[in-house]
Amino acid sequence: MQQVLMKVENVSKSYQMGEVSVNALQNADFELYEGEFVVILGPSGSGKSTLLNIMGGMDLPTEGRILVKDEEITGYNDRKLTAYRREKVGFVFQFYNLMANLTARENVELATEICKGALNIDDVMAEVGLGDRKDYFPSQMSGGEQQRVAIARAVAKNPLLLLCDEPTGALDFQTGILILELLHKINKTFNKTVVIITHNMAIGDMGDRVIKMRSGKIVEIKVNQNPIPPERIEW
Amino acid sequence: MGFLQAYKMAVKSIRSNKVRSFLTMLGVIIGVGSVIAAVGFAQGSTKSITDTIQGMGTNLIQISITGRNSNRNVTYEDLAAFAAENSEEITAVAPQVNAAMTVKHGTKNTETSINGTSPEYETIRNVHVQAGRFLLQLDVDYMQKVAVLGTAVVNELFEDADPIGQSVKINGQVFKVVGILEEKENGQTDSQDDQVIIPVTVAQRLGRATVIRNFAVQAATPEAVDSVMSKLNSFLEKIYKDTSTFRVFNQAQMLSTLNNVTGTMTVVLAGIAAISLIVGGIGIMNIMLVSVTERTREIGIRKAIGAKKRNIMVQFLIEAVIVTGIGGLLGVAVGVSVIRFVIGIMDIVPEVYSIPWILLSFGISLIIGVLFGLFPAYKAASMNPIEALRAE
Ligand SMILES: Nc1ncnc2c1ncn2[C@@H]1O[C@H](COP(=O)(O)OP(=O)(O)OP(=O)(O)O)[C@@H](O)[C@H]1O
Ligand SMILES: [Mg+2]
Numbered sequence: 001m002q003q004v005l006m007k008v009e010n011v012s013k014s015y016q017m018g019e020v021s022v023n024a025l026q027n028a029d030f031e032l033y034e035g036e037f038v039v040i041l042g043p044s045g046s047g048k049s050t051l052l053n054i055m056g057g058m059d060l061p062t063e064g065r066i067l068v069k070d071e072e073i074t075g076y077n078d079r080k081l082t083a084y085r086r087e088k089v090g091f092v093f094q095f096y097n098l099m100a101n102l103t104a105r106e107n108v109e110l111a112t113e114i115c116k117g118a119l120n121i122d123d124v125m126a127e128v129g130l131g132d133r134k135d136y137f138p139s140q141m142s143g144g145e146q147q148r149v150a151i152a153r154a155v156a157k158n159p160l161l162l163l164c165d166e167p168t169g170a171l172d173f174q175t176g177i178l179i180l181e182l183l184h185k186i187n188k189t190f191n192k193t194v195v196i197i198t199h200n201m202a203i204g205d206m207g208d209r210v211i212k213m214r215s216g217k218i219v220e221i222k223v224n225q226n227p228i229p230p231e232r233i234e235w
Numbered sequence: 236m237g238f239l240q241a242y243k244m245a246v247k248s249i250r251s252n253k254v255r256s257f258l259t260m261l262g263v264i265i266g267v268g269s270v271i272a273a274v275g276f277a278q279g280s281t282k283s284i285t286d287t288i289q290g291m292g293t294n295l296i297q298i299s300i301t302g303r304n305s306n307r308n309v310t311y312e313d314l315a316a317f318a319a320e321n322s323e324e325i326t327a328v329a330p331q332v333n334a335a336m337t338v339k340h341g342t343k344n345t346e347t348s349i350n351g352t353s354p355e356y357e358t359i360r361n362v363h364v365q366a367g368r369f370l371l372q373l374d375v376d377y378m379q380k381v382a383v384l385g386t387a388v389v390n391e392l393f394e395d396a397d398p399i400g401q402s403v404k405i406n407g408q409v410f411k412v413v414g415i416l417e418e419k420e421n422g423q424t425d426s427q428d429d430q431v432i433i434p435v436t437v438a439q440r441l442g443r444a445t446v447i448r449n450f451a452v453q454a455a456t457p458e459a460v461d462s463v464m465s466k467l468n469s470f471l472e473k474i475y476k477d478t479s480t481f482r483v484f485n486q487a488q489m490l491s492t493l494n495n496v497t498g499t500m501t502v503v504l505a506g507i508a509a510i511s512l513i514v515g516g517i518g519i520m521n522i523m524l525v526s527v528t529e530r531t532r533e534i535g536i537r538k539a540i541g542a543k544k545r546n547i548m549v550q551f552l553i554e555a556v557i558v559t560g561i562g563g564l565l566g567v568a569v570g571v572s573v574i575r576f577v578i579g580i581m582d583i584v585p586e587v588y589s590i591p592w593i594l595l596s597f598g599i600s601l602i603i604g605v606l607f608g609l610f611p612a613y614k615a616a617s618m619n620p621i622e623a624l625r626a627e
Contacts, residue, residue: 058539058620079543085620086541097536097624101251102244111540113240153540 002033005160005193006055011064011074013050024050025061026216032161035191037184037227039207041198047216048197049165055195056091056163057084068160086115090154092164096146098138104149105134111153124156128182144175148182155186162186164196168203180206180230206230241546245553252526256558259522263562263600264569266515270508270596271570271589272578277504279574279584281497285490286420286585287427294326294457295359295486296464298450298471302480308446309474309481311353311435317470318452324459324466327355331449332438338388338431339404345391348430349405351438352451359453362432367399367414375434383414386422387429405431406441460485512596516603523555523604527611528626534615535623544616551612552605559604563597570596 013025025047032038032055040048053059055066057073060081065074073084085091098107105121112118125134128148138146147167154162164183168176180196184206187194196203204210205228212220249256300308311330318325332351337344356362357369364383374381382403389398398412410433420426435447452467454460464483471481534547571588579586615623 053621082538082541082543084541085539086543089541091539093539093624097532097539099533099536101247110537110542114540114542114546157540 002036004031005034005069006032007067008032008051008055009065009067011051011054011061011066013047013054013059013061013063023216025054028064028218030211030218030221032193032195034193035187036193036208037187037206038193038195038209038211039198039204040195040211040213041201041204042213043199046213048199048213050216051213052163052165052195052197056089056161057081058091087117087157088160090157090159090162092147092150092154092162092167094166094169096138096143096150096170098146098149098153100138103135103137104130104141104145104152107138107149108153108156112156115157117158119156119158121152121156124152127186128152128155142175143171144178147171147175147179151179151182151186155190155192160193162192162194164194166197166199168198168200177230177233180233184230202233203230206233238549241549242553244550245557248550248554249557255522255526255529259526259558259604260562260565262515262518262522263559263604264566265518266512266600267563267566267596268569268573269511269515271567271593272573273504273508273511274589274592275570275574275587276578276584277500278587278589279578280500282587283420283426283584284493284497294454294460296452296454296460296467297482297484298452298467299482299484300446300448300480301482302475302477307474309471311447311450313474314450314452317467321463321466324455324463325452326455327359327453329353329355329359329451330435330447331356331451332435332442332444332447333449334438334442334444336406336441338392340392340398340401343392345388347385347388347391349438349441350430350432351435351442352432353435355453356432356451359451362419362427363417364414365417366397367412369414370432370434375436378436378440379434380408380410380437381413381434382410383416383432384412385416385428385430385432386418387424387426388431389415390422391424403431405433408441460487508592508596512599515600520603520607523607524611527551527608527615531615531618531623531626534612535618535620535626538616538618538620538623544613547616548609548612551608555605555608556601559601559608562604563600566600567593567597 008028008030011025011028012023015022015024028051040051042048054061061074065072068088073081076084099110102110105125108121108125112121125131128151130145130148130152133141133145138149141149162183167183168179171179180203183194183196186192205224207224208227210222210224211218212222314328318328329352334349335346336349337346352370353375354370354372367383369383370381373379382405384398392398392403398415401412402409403412404410416428418428420428422428439445439447452463454463464485467483471483472478475481537547570593574586574588578584
């Protein structure tokens with residue numbers, strides 16, 4: 001039996017827009033296991049980002065709770081939530097979100113220097129294939145390279161959990177596959193739990209489990225008995 | 236994150252946004268620079284007036300005849316006699332006939348103030364010759380056309396030649412230069428150095444002034460000034476019957492009048508200074524607000540990776556201190572240069588640098604820069620990271 005890393009208990013999020021309230025997420029309820037690779041799949045506006053942000057301590061749900069290793073993070077105050085993001089979560093965004101005035105290495109440093117159990121930056125950068133790009137600025141790198149920097153920044157903190165919101169969304173097919181391979185490698189070699197969001201069905205095949213969403217609800221959680229490695233994905 | 240890291244981030248951010256940093260600095264430079272220059276000008280003017288009055292000599296009492304009297308006017312002889320009667324309290328009396336006239340030497344000429352007086356003037360007004368001699372009683376009695384020149388006049392008319400023994404023309408009449416006054420205000424034009432002293436009798440004829448309207452009286456001690464003034468008042472009242480036709484006043488009164496004037500001037504200039512500081516401050520505020528708003532996304536990224544509010548604030552604080560600090564120093568340099576090169580070279584007033592005002596304007600702009608750098612940064616750092624990241 002796998003170890004439970006995170007319990008998402010009946011989590012809902014609604015936004016009040018004047019008179020109407022938008023239910024971005026309704027009654028999400030599942031568990032996340034250590035070391036698994038989970039793909040969240042769903043059309044645009046289905047609540048994927050909302051869910052991931054709440055899991056990553058970037059936002060609070062309107063209802064329900066989330067427990068990380070039996071500790072409830074949904075009751076945290078701002079300071080403890082920041083600490084949770086700092087020590088436990090690595091975030092990767094669709095549009096990289098790098099600091100334009102810092103080099104690749106400095107962008108990674110920005111994360112490692114504030115948290116405790118950080119990994120060696122140079123090791124991590126070599127791991128993501130950026131050994132020779134350390135002193136490049138974001139504007140001097142391709143999209144794929146920038147996303148590698150973002151992944152290095154997330155991984156170098158040595159987090160419990162890697163959360164990626166459409167990490168390949170801004171990249172072409174080839175580059176996207178390379179990024180997925182990298183995330184897959186990190187998942188396997190470091191035994192890190194990885195959650196990625198996509199609306200590309202094909203990517204679902206590489207996950208240990210696929211959480212399918214529609215209109216703010218989880219409609220299906222599918223277990224892949226034989227996940228296929230990313231290099232064999234086609235779309 | 237350590238302080239050094241925050242410092243490095245701050246410097247990088249300043250460097251990579253040169254225009255923004257420069258504009259912020261510009262606000263500070265203008266604010267600080269204009270305050271220093273304005274205050275420098277005000278204090279320079281005050282100093283120039285104070286210097287003039289204090290250069291007049293001590294224990295000085297001025298008599299000024301303002302109205303006309305049908306019977307007769309007070310003469311120099313009247314006052315000399317009065318002084319002799321009160322010799323233990325009055326040391327000297329000098330008549331004064333002043334007029335602005337053109338003095339010529341060769342092809343050069345200059346407009347200066349002609350001061351017709353007697354030898355007593357030397358001790359009363361504390362003006363001495365550095366070369367040659369002062370007026371003699373003989374010059375006055377025999378209406379000798381002799382002149383003692385101030386250094387400003389010498390500078391205008393004589394290049395390297397020794398003026399003593401040479402002649403100058405005042406209103407077309409030839410005068411012999413017999414002495415040169417000691418310099419009091421660097422030989423500036425329109426200062427005490429810009430005058431020509433001639434015998435009072437000659438000046439009267441030159442200016443067709445039958446009545447002498449001004450006298451300078453020197454009291455023996457500062458304590459005697461009040462008593463001498465009241466005696467002069469009653470003496471003159473006997474002659475004129477009407478106290479509104481003459482005025483007896485002394486340096487203390489002039490200084491207190493002056494203090495009123497300079498007090499007003501200081502208030503006015505402090506107002507101008509405050510306005511320029513406020514304008515500069517609003518400039519700093521604006522740029523700081525814009526630049527931090529512009530960087531909300533940057534703050535969002537750092538919040539997302541778990542940076543503490545404090546870490547973010549420290550960086551913005553350092554940035555604001557560096558930018559406004561450098562701006563402030565440049566502002567001080569600008570203000571001082573304005574005093575040194577504009578006010579100094581135009582030579583209207585002496586150069587005065589006020590350290591308290593320099594520190595004050597520097598300090599205030601620094602405070603404004605830091606407050607308005609920190610406040611928006613605090614707002615951004617308090618935002619939910621998702622919202623901050625969504626900012627574009
Ligand atoms: N701050 C907000 N205020 C109001 N409504 C919001 C807000 N954030 C999200 N929503 C709404 O919540 C719903 C879910 O949004 P979410 O961003 O989670 O979708 P998504 O599945 O990530 O979509 P996409 O694939 O386009 O990124 C959407 O209908 C969206 O309009
Ligand atoms: Mg999304």
